[in-house]
Amino acid sequence: MRDQEPGRLSTKEAAELLGVKPETVYAYVSRGLLGSRRVPGGRGSTFDAKEVRALARRNRRESGTAPSPGGEPAVRTHLTLIDRDRFYFRGVDAVELARRHSYEEVAEWLWTGRPQPGAVFTAPETSVAVARRAADALPEHTGPTDRLRVAAIAAATADPLRFDLAEEAVLGTARTLIPTLVAALPPVSREPAGQQRIAHRLWTRLSPLPADAESLEALDTALALLTDHDLAASTLAVRVAASARAHPYAAVSAGLGVLEGPLHGAAGGLAHRMLVDVLDRGSAAPVVAEELRAGRRVPGLGHRLYPGEDPRARALFALLAEIPRAAPVLSAAQDVVATAARHTPLHANVDLALAALTVACGMPSSASETIFAVARTAGWIAHALEEYAERPLRMRPSGLYVGPRPPRPLPG
Structure with a gap:
């Protein structure tokens, strides 16, 4: 034309x-x-x-x-750029940032664009007490994401300033909400004394094993790598909530609700169970065959944003290689990748690497979802901060009505 x-x-x-x-x-x-x-x-x-x-x-x-x-x-966002099998936080290589800085320091970088060496997050006792009571009142079979979501809302009720959406107020909320969420999870090993990093406190909620330096470094790096990853479904939900000027606790709760969906946060748990199955059977071949026979994708392989290897997986696998007890799990993961490659050449993604970490460290299959949720809370807050600076209610698309044309008679 x-x-x-x-x-x-x-x-x-x-x-x-x-x-x-x-x-x-x-x-x-x-x-x-x-x-x-x-x-x-x-x-x-x-x-x-x-x-x-x-x-x-x-x-x-x-x-x-x-x-x-x-x-x-x-x-528009100033936070994360994904480009050619690499990703960046505010223009800085995210993998290098996670290798050299703690989760807290990476979170501060995402929030403010300013380095905060030695950053430590602490929560007021009143917030922790309210969150724990609410989470402990849930049924025994309740999953960790349910506990986190309830803890977030309970903590909000203890914060009379939650509706203050000024940047410094939101940052103050973020620095107390993340440790509150971790504290609301039931401990499975001895809690550390003093002001410890989030990775150390989270370890005691996930693993009954003693926390060695190498394993803690791997967990801390995993948290840092997972803080943000562009507009994933849960992040978009957070921005929609923030666009309506929901307070940070409610925005994080919106993200947690989406994260629990089977197409988002459950992938690491599926990969965990698969690796345990491979270790039990001694080979990935029958496990991969059963996945494909059931019409399912092999969990932990491929990523729509990375034609090559997921850089987060590469970084985590390198750290796990330094942990002796992780050797059998790493072999199982490599076996899965090699076996699946006979059918479709796909690389390992962060879900497989996170599953290798949780299996090697004696954590339950739900641990990867917990790690993901705690880590991503920092990114959700960063996106909420960006959205609070935009025009309210801009995340409001118009519906395209395709139903019958009016007027129609009232139903009998």
């Missing part, structure tokens, strides 16, 4: 430029935001290219969003 009418776009071209569906283009026309012209002798319409570009610029200014290369909406 462009050859026939210079300066005009087809419906498909206009939709791609605006980053919306073709139906939305016609919705813009009906609302008077865009003009159209019927194609002589045809069924379609054309649109003035300059007018479409101006509308696209206006939409981006007003919403803070822009169309991604795939045509899906993208949200």
